[in-house]
Amino acid sequence: DKIYVMSIVCKNNKKVTFRCTEKDLVGDVPEARYGHSIDVVCSRGRSMGVLFGGRSYMPSTQRTTEKWNSVADCLPYVFLVDFEFGCVTSYILPELQDGLSFHVSIARNDTIYILGGHSLANNVRPANLYRIRVDLPLGSPAINCTVLPG
Numbered sequence: 001d002k003i004y005v006m007s008i009v010c011k012n013n014k015k016v017t018f019r020c021t022e023k024d025l026v027g028d029v030p031e032a033r034y035g036h037s038i039d040v041v042c043s044r045g046r047s048m049g050v051l052f053g054g055r056s057y058m059p060s061t062q063r064t065t066e067k068w069n070s071v072a073d074c075l076p077y078v079f080l081v082d083f084e085f086g087c088v089t090s091y092i093l094p095e096l097q098d099g100l101s102f103h104v105s106i107a108r109n110d111t112i113y114i115l116g117g118h119s120l121a122n123n124v125r126p127a128n129l130y131r132i133r134v135d136l137p138l139g140s141p142a143i144n145c146t147v148l149p150g
Helices: none
Strands: 002-010 016-024 037-043 046-052 055-057 071-073 077-081 087-092 104-108 111-115 129-135 142-148
Touching: 037 104, 037 111, 037 129, 046 111, 046 129, 077 142
Parallel strands: none
Antiparallel strands: 002 016, 037 046, 046 077, 055 071, 077 087, 104 111, 111 129, 129 142
């Protein structure tokens, strides 16, 4: 239920240091995960983080002795994270059928491109390129996804 934001602090003597800020999250807080991506998009003068994919350990209530360290794909939700207030909203996009892990993503302005990755559920490595556009008006954000095949 927290996010850690790393930033660079430049002093007058040109010494550069890193600062880690811990922020509590509220709303649709994503489960702990690894192998995911988080990018920053900018639209209409606002910016937000976009978190997608990854894997997580099975909940302790579902673990057995034989499968104590089992992992599962995270659900294919896209999470918008407001770094200023810590608010998180999840979105289901029909084009994203699997929670891909270890994919590559890159953001440019209001768009994120996602390529590759792996799905444990069906052992697939899709060849698609996903384009996710995020519009950040003063009201509710709008997210849409386009699949660019092969």
